Amino acid sequence: ADSCSDCERIELIKKQKAPYFVRESKTGYVVIGDNQRIKRHSLFLCKQCVSELHLLAPEFRYGFLTEMSIAAEAVYKSFKPEKLNYELLRVGGGVHMHGIYFPEETAIRPGPVWQLGKGLSSEKYRPSSEELAALKTQLNIELDKLLL
Numbered sequence: 001a002d003s004c005s006d007c008e009r010i011e012l013i014k015k016q017k018a019p020y021f022v023r024e025s026k027t028g029y030v031v032i033g034d035n036q037r038i039k040r041h042s043l044f045l046c047k048q049c050v051s052e053l054h055l056l057a058p059e060f061r062y063g064f065l066t067e068m069s070i071a072a073e074a075v076y077k078s079f080k081p082e083k084l085n086y087e088l089l090r091v092g093g094g095v096h097m098h099g100i101y102f103p104e105e106t107a108i109r110p111g112p113v114w115q116l117g118k119g120l121s122s123e124k125y126r127p128s129s130e131e132l133a134a135l136k137t138q139l140n141i142e143l144d145k146l147l148l
Contacts, residue, residue, distance in 0.1 A: 004049060006045045006046070006049065007049050009029075009031060009045060010029060010045060010047065013029055013031075018031070019129075019132065020032045020033070020034050020132065022042075022136050022139050022140060022143070023139075023140065023143050023148065025067045025070075025071070025148050026063055026067065027046060027047055027048075027060060027063045027064035027067050027068075028044050028045050028046050028047055028064060028067055028068065028071070029044070029045045029047070030042070030043075030044055030071050030074070030139065030143065030148070031043050031044075031045060032127070032132060032135050032136060032139070034126065035125040035126060036125050036126070036127045036131070037125040040075075040078075040079035040081065040135065042071075042075045042079070042135075042139065044067070044068050044071035044072070046064055046068075048060065067148060068086070070143075070146050070147075070148045071143070071148060072084050072086075073142075073146055074139060074142035074143045074145075074146055074148065075139065075142075077142045077145075078138045078139045078141070078142045079138070079139075
């Protein structure tokens with residue numbers, strides 16, 4: 001597949017230049033969303049960039065789905081989202097999971113992250129270093145419990 005935003009994030013992780021990186025697994029990467037327009041937004045990125053889930057080799061695919069479920073459980077236990085969205089997008093990303101949190105006090109209607117359009121990428125939604133550290137710590141505690 002052509003390069004995508006997920007591939008760009010993964011390249012930063014490999015170069016140890018990804019402040020939002022939380023944990024690497026056999027098939028993917030757990031990351032905090034760089035913009036927190038939706039608070040506690042988290043992702044599990046597949047190490048292989050494909051446009052369709054069936055394009056992953058069966059053994060890798062089963063491992064990815066298992067690890068994605070574990071990452072999702074950790075996000076759920078850490079941040080108590082209303083809903084976790086599992087997406088396979090061709091524009092802007094490969095196979096990945098979004099942990100989405102829709103607190104009642106926001107004016108955001110439940111749905112996919114991309115519904116917010118370009119406003120999602122605003123610098124004003126980047127977490128402070130303290131907020132980011134707290135999110136990563138909280139998520140790592142649950143990932144440790146689930147052995148991912």
